[in-house]
Amino acid sequence: MSEIAGSAHPQTAARAAELARFVGQPLTRVTMRVEAGKVAEFARALHDPNPIYRDPEAARSAGFSNVPAPPTFSTVLAHYPLDSDEPRSPAAAVVAHLGLRRERTLNGAQRWTYERVPVAGDDLTATVVVTSVESRDGKSGNSFVSITAATEYRDRRDELVLSETVTLLELADVPR
Amino acid sequence: MTTMPTAHAVQVGDVGPALRLGPISRTDLVRYAGASGDFNPMHHDDVAAREAGYPSVFAMGLYLGGVMARMVVDWFGLAALRSYELRFLRQTWPQDEIAISSHVTEVVAGLATIAIDARHQDGAAMAAASATVRTGRPG
Numbered sequence: 132m133s134e135i136a137g138s139a140h141p142q143t144a145a146r147a148a149e150l151a152r153f154v155g156q157p158l159t160r161v162t163m164r165v166e167a168g169k170v171a172e173f174a175r176a177l178h179d180p181n182p183i184y185r186d187p188e189a190a191r192s193a194g195f196s197n198v199p200a201p202p203t204f205s206t207v208l209a210h211y212p213l214d215s216d217e218p219r220s221p222a223a224a225v226v227a228h229l230g231l232r233r234e235r236t237l238n239g240a241q242r243w244t245y246e247r248v249p250v251a252g253d254d255l256t257a258t259v260v261v262t263s264v265e266s267r268d269g270k271s272g273n274s275f276v277s278i279t280a281a282t283e284y285r286d287r288r289d290e291l292v293l294s295e296t297v298t299l300l301e302l303a304d305v306p307r
Numbered sequence: 308m309t310t311m312p313t314a315h316a317v318q319v320g321d322v323g324p325a326l327r328l329g330p331i332s333r334t335d336l337v338r339y340a341g342a343s344g345d346f347n348p349m350h351h352d353d354v355a356a357r358e359a360g361y362p363s364v365f366a367m368g369l370y371l372g373g374v375m376a377r378m379v380v381d382w383f384g385l386a387a388l389r390s391y392e393l394r395f396l397r398q399t400w401p402q403d404e405i406a407i408s409s410h411v412t413e414v415v416a417g418l419a420t421i422a423i424d425a426r427h428q429d430g431a432a433m434a435a436a437s438a439t440v441r442t443g444r445p446g
Contacts (some may be wrong), residue, residue, distance in 0.1 A: 169342070176342035177373040178328075178333075194386045202376035202391050202438075206369050210344030222345070233347050234359035238368035242392035248385055252400065305360035306398070 138266035143274040143303050147266035150229055150276060158259045158280075159224035163211045167251035170198050173207055190250070197250040205243065205284065205295055208257060221259045222283050229261070229278065231301055239277060239298040246291050255284040255292060262296070274303045317419050317442055323382040323409035327376050328425075330402045331366060338371045366399035371434055375423045378409035379438040382421070387440040389418065394435045397427070404428045417442055 138144050144290040167187075174184035181198060182189035190198045202206075209222040218227035226233060249255060263279045277300055333351070340351050344368050348355035356364045372393040379388060399405070406426045413420040423436040 173342045173373075176339040177370075177377065179374075179377050181377075181380065193384060199385055201385070202380065202388060203369050203373040206343045206345065206373075210346075212344060218393065220344075233354070234349055237398070238395055240392070240394045241369070241372065242390065244390045245388055248388065 138268050138274040138276075138293065140266075140268065140274040140303060143266045143268075143276060145278045146301070147264050150261075150264045150278065153229055153261045154264055156228075158195045158228050158261065159219050159221060159291075160256065160258045161211070161219045161221070162256040163208045163213075164256055165200050165204075165208075165221075165249050165251050165253040165255065167198050169207050170200055170204065173204055175199055177201065195248065195250050197252050200249040200251075202243065203241075204249070205282070205293060207260060208250075208255060208284070211281070221257050223257055224259055224263070225278075225280050225299070231278070231299065235302045235305060237302065239300040241297045242295065244294045246293065249284070249292055253292070254287050256286075256289075258283050258285075271306070273306060276301045316416055317412050319414060321411040323411070323421065324378045325406070326374075326378075327404060327406055328371070329397065329404035331370075331404075333364065335367055335403055336364060336401070339367060339373075343367065343369065345369075361370040363401060366401075367402075368393070368395045368399075368434070370394075371399050371405065371425060372436065373424055375407055375434065375436045376438070377423050378407060378423050379440060381442040382409065383419075383442070387442070388390065389439040389441060391438045392436065395415050395433075396435065397431060397433050399433060403432055403433075412437070414442065 171185045183193045212221040213219050214290045218224050259282045262281045265277045268274045279298045286292050337351050350367050353364050409423045412422045419442045421438045425433040
């Protein structure tokens with residue numbers, strides 16, 4: 132998506148200014164388990180027949196201590212159904228704290244950097260920080276606020292496993 | 308099927324796995340919603356999606372992004388993965404058919420960069436992904 136930094140639309144610029152106060156603020160810190168059943172279910176939803184996601188023996192042959200989480204599995208942790216009314220999971224925390232309009236918020240870009248691949252049984256502690264908020268004008272005339280959040284996932288020994296950044300686009304209007 | 312994390316001799320331009328995703332059904336989206344926990348109604352509730360101004364539900368970006376990542380895992384093995392990034396260019400809708408392909412764009416110091424392309428049946432690019440993998444070779 133080609134765009135120009137800083138929206139010319141006053142409402143979009145104002146929305147970015149309103150959200151700018153979240154930059155640098157930790158939004159949540161929560162520990163979640165990588166569950167083998169969820170790994171298999173996630174692989175199935177992606178039409179992926181790879182046995183490493185179902186069979187611990189196949190996983191061990193591929194060099195893992197247990198079934199590994201497929202790439203992008205962190206979305207399962209981000210939407211983890213925590214036993215709480217508080218929006219504590221990474222995705223819920225970003226949406227709730229910033230008050231994002233879910234019906235107009237699209238995923239613009241996402242990046243993962245691996246220290247190691249998470250495996251079933253890992254307890255990962257996620258911390259989420261908003262790193263930037265900008266208003267932009269898209270080519271199509273639609274303007275949007277671009278929100279980038281960084282999540283770190285650390286294991287029980289507090290070692291970094293995975294870092295992730297996501298750029299969400301809160302659109303001024305539903306795209307036509 | 309399972310790929311061992313062994314050394315791969317790859318060169319810029321080498322072509323890797325490809326697959327055709329779709330036609331995407333609402334069941335695919337609901338199954339992914341349940342698996343991922345992403346219950347934004349825009350992805351499973353046609354009534355809510357139309358009220359918001361969309362013609363129908365549309366796919367979560369990571370549904371396509373997750374399928375695209377498989378090209379690299381099938382080619383090099385998951386243990387080789389160092390980074391993965393996605394840029395979304397267009398929304399994915401029910402009935403879309405998307406051709407996914409992969410090729411090597413860079414090989415430096417034991418690391419290879421793989422580009423994964425996703426193209427709609429109408430020819431438009433849907434998303435661009437790139438992954439860095441360890442090739443296990445110094446070159």
